[in-house]
Structures are given as C-alpha cells and as structure tokens.
Amino acid sequence: MSGNTITHDITATAEQTGTTRVTTRGTIRDTSLAPSRAARELGLRRRDFDLAVRLGRIRTVPDEKGGGRRVARDEIERIRAGEGFPEALRDSVRAVGATEGAALMEVTRARFTRLARLGLLVPMTFYVNRYRVVVWLYLADDLRQFAADERNSAPLKGRTPEGLRDQLTEGLDLRPRNWRGRHLGFLLRQADDPWSRAAAMASLLAPVDVSEVVRDPYERSHLNRFRPARPAHGTPGSPATRLAEEVMTATDPDEIDWLRTDLAAAVEAARRHRPAPRPALRPVPPPPPHRKPTPHAAEETGRLRGLLGRTWRRGS
Structure with missing residues (x-):
C-alpha cells in the first residue's frame, strides 16, 4: 500500500470515514477524509490537527452530507509533498504553555505571564486542568517572532511601566x-x-x-x-x-x-x-353561516317556554 494513496477492492467494505468514488480501474478511492482520519494520515495528534486547521495550514471543505468539515484527498497529498514533511508541519503548529514559552523567549515565567496578561502575547488555545485552572497555550512560532523583534526589547528586558503594573494589580487579564x-x-x-x-x-x-x-x-x-x-x-x-x-x-x-x-x-x-424560514400559515376556515330557526322549531321552543313558565308558577 502506498503512503500517499489509499485504495480498496471494490468488493471490500469502504472506509466508513471517507467519501468515495469509483475510479477507471474499478477501485474505490477516498476523495475526502474525516478529521480524525486526516490527522492520522498527516501524523498529527488531533489537537495539533485542529490548530493546523485554525491557522490555515490545512484547508477543509464542507461535508456533502452535512456532517461537518472534511479534508480533501488532494489537500492531504499537497501537504505530504511539502518540504520537510512531517517535521515542518508539526513544528508550525507546536503550542506551548507558560513555562516552556518563557524558556523559549529566555525570560522568567513571571515576566511571560505579565506580557500575556497585558495582551502582548495572544493565546492560541486553552484547556481546563484537573485543578479547575485555565491553562493557556501559545503558538511557538508567535513567541519566537515576538522575541526576535527588536521593538519588543523593552517589555522583554525593561521594567513594566507603573501604570501597567497598577492595572495588573487590579486584575487586568486580556488573555x-x-x-x-x-x-x-x-x-x-x-x-x-x-x-x-x-x-x-x-x-x-x-x-x-x-x-x-x-x-x-x-x-x-x-x-x-x-x-x-x-x-x-x-x-x-x-x-x-x-x-x-x-x-x-x-x-x-x-x-x-x-x-x-x-x-x-x-x-x-x-x-x-435569504430570509429565515417561517412556518406556513394555515388558512382559517370561515365561520358557519347563521341559520334562522324554522317555523316548526320556533313553535316547539315557544311551547317549551310556556310549559316551563306554568311549572314555575305552580311551584311559587
């Protein structure tokens, strides 16, 4: 089996996570893959795959059956043919926490956290750990670029201005x-x-x-x-x-x-x-026509009223 092409016998059960087509050679070939399958073929953890999609490293397409986003087979092959695959792809979506990020930027963890709370470092994603604390993750590429920019030497090495220190003390957190x-x-x-x-x-x-x-x-x-x-x-x-x-x-x-x-x-x-759909209005049937009582019905009603009146007078 080739590393770039997945084929199946036409008599075999098709891969349930793929959208398929029949080729001229009589085989069934996946034309798009579900995210979990695409991540495996690209050698990525699912979290890293999701980051790659968010960053535009991996292009997705709508599922024709309305089941969410998928990855076209051609896109998988394009990425696999890229220079330095798979290490280059993995490095481009590497996300790190505060400790590793501080080491990458050669600053203390406390300074790293201050920079992030001030909004100078933008998180890529987060998770909640078992202690119910939000753990922020940052793109390693972003941190390297920030540290390499000479315009950032003051926040990286200098003292935090007093006004900003006051805001941090008051709880400022732009993460x-x-x-x-x-x-x-x-x-x-x-x-x-x-x-x-x-x-x-x-x-x-x-x-x-x-x-x-x-x-x-x-x-x-x-x-x-x-x-x-x-x-x-x-x-x-x-x-x-x-x-x-x-x-x-x-x-x-x-x-x-x-x-x-x-x-x-x-x-x-x-x-x-496109206006939002609304339920169709059902026609309201007209009220039934008012029917005048027939002479016979009017006569019977009069007799009944007379009988009730005589009965009431006897009981008085």
Missing part, C-alpha cells in the same frame, strides 16, 4: 479577550454563508444579548442552526465546562457592544441574502 478575538477570526474564515457569519458572532455572546439583538424568534432559531459548536472542555454541566463557557463568552462591556453591533449588521445582511 480571554484576545483568545476570543483570535477564535472569532477563525470562525469567520470558516463561514461560507451570511447566516454562518452572524452565528459566529452570536457564539461569543450570552443568550440574553443575542435575544436583545435578534428579536425575531424565527431568526434566532435559524441562527442557532448555523451556530458553531464550542470546543468541549469536560462533561456538560461540569465545573470545568462552566469555567470554559466563561472564557468563551464576552464579558467586557465594550467587547459586548461591538459584538452586538456587528451581530445586528450581520443578521441584516443575512436577512437580505
């Missing part, structure tokens, strides 16, 4: 906001529909903010269809998941304001492109 901004950029690059773009912005807002901006319930329901799934960080409802949800939801007032403004504009554009 969650910077991650959200980077994550939104990835979601917008993946969006191939105006409603998907609007849903990407909505995914960073609390539900109450989305409801206040998108007041039409049918539009909110349609928006939810395109809402990107948030990265999993534990079982639903667990403390780790709730902590991750806080990181993934905008909290700064000015950040919320511009997300709400952009969401309103995006929904307006999506509405012009």
Whole structure:
C-alpha cells in the first residue's frame, strides 16, 4: 500500500470515514477524509490537527452530507509533498504553555505571564486542568517572532511601566479577550454563508444579548442552526465546562457592544441574502353561516317556554 494513496477492492467494505468514488480501474478511492482520519494520515495528534486547521495550514471543505468539515484527498497529498514533511508541519503548529514559552523567549515565567496578561502575547488555545485552572497555550512560532523583534526589547528586558503594573494589580487579564478575538477570526474564515457569519458572532455572546439583538424568534432559531459548536472542555454541566463557557463568552462591556453591533449588521445582511424560514400559515376556515330557526322549531321552543313558565308558577 502506498503512503500517499489509499485504495480498496471494490468488493471490500469502504472506509466508513471517507467519501468515495469509483475510479477507471474499478477501485474505490477516498476523495475526502474525516478529521480524525486526516490527522492520522498527516501524523498529527488531533489537537495539533485542529490548530493546523485554525491557522490555515490545512484547508477543509464542507461535508456533502452535512456532517461537518472534511479534508480533501488532494489537500492531504499537497501537504505530504511539502518540504520537510512531517517535521515542518508539526513544528508550525507546536503550542506551548507558560513555562516552556518563557524558556523559549529566555525570560522568567513571571515576566511571560505579565506580557500575556497585558495582551502582548495572544493565546492560541486553552484547556481546563484537573485543578479547575485555565491553562493557556501559545503558538511557538508567535513567541519566537515576538522575541526576535527588536521593538519588543523593552517589555522583554525593561521594567513594566507603573501604570501597567497598577492595572495588573487590579486584575487586568486580556488573555480571554484576545483568545476570543483570535477564535472569532477563525470562525469567520470558516463561514461560507451570511447566516454562518452572524452565528459566529452570536457564539461569543450570552443568550440574553443575542435575544436583545435578534428579536425575531424565527431568526434566532435559524441562527442557532448555523451556530458553531464550542470546543468541549469536560462533561456538560461540569465545573470545568462552566469555567470554559466563561472564557468563551464576552464579558467586557465594550467587547459586548461591538459584538452586538456587528451581530445586528450581520443578521441584516443575512436577512437580505435569504430570509429565515417561517412556518406556513394555515388558512382559517370561515365561520358557519347563521341559520334562522324554522317555523316548526320556533313553535316547539315557544311551547317549551310556556310549559316551563306554568311549572314555575305552580311551584311559587
């Protein structure tokens, strides 16, 4: 079996994770792969594969059956033919924590953390550890470039200005906001529909903010269809998941304001492109015509009333 081509006998069961086509030689060949399969073929851990997709190192395509994103076989072959594969690909998506990042930049861990909290180093991803602490990961390439830039010599070696030190003491931490901004950029690059773009912005807002901006319930329901799934960080409802949800939801007032403004504009554009579907209105049947009583029915009614009246007078 070749390292670059996967073929199967036409009588064999096709790989269940691949979309297939029949070739002129009578074999079945995968034309696109599920992410887990693509990661294995590229020699990447799933986390590293996801980072490569976010960074644009690996291009994905929509699943024709609506099952999420996939990787075309041609894209796999393009990457495998690249210079220095697979080491170059792995190095380009290498993510490190604060300790390894500080060593890479030749600064103390405390200085590294200050730089990150001040927003000078932007996290690539994060996870919640068993102690329910958010652990930020940074792209090693980003850190090397920052350290090599002479314009950054002051924050790398000098004293932190007093004003910034005061803000750090008061709790300034721009890591969650910077991650959200980077994550939104990835979601917008993946969006191939105006409603998907609007849903990407909505995914960073609390539900109450989305409801206040998108007041039409049918539009909110349609928006939810395109809402990107948030990265999993534990079982639903667990403390780790709730902590991750806080990181993934905008909290700064000015950040919320511009997300709400952009969401309103995006929904307006999506509405012009294709209105949200609404249930068909069922015709209301007309009320039955009022029928006048027949002479016979009127006579019977009069006799009944007379009988009731006589009975009532006897009992009085």
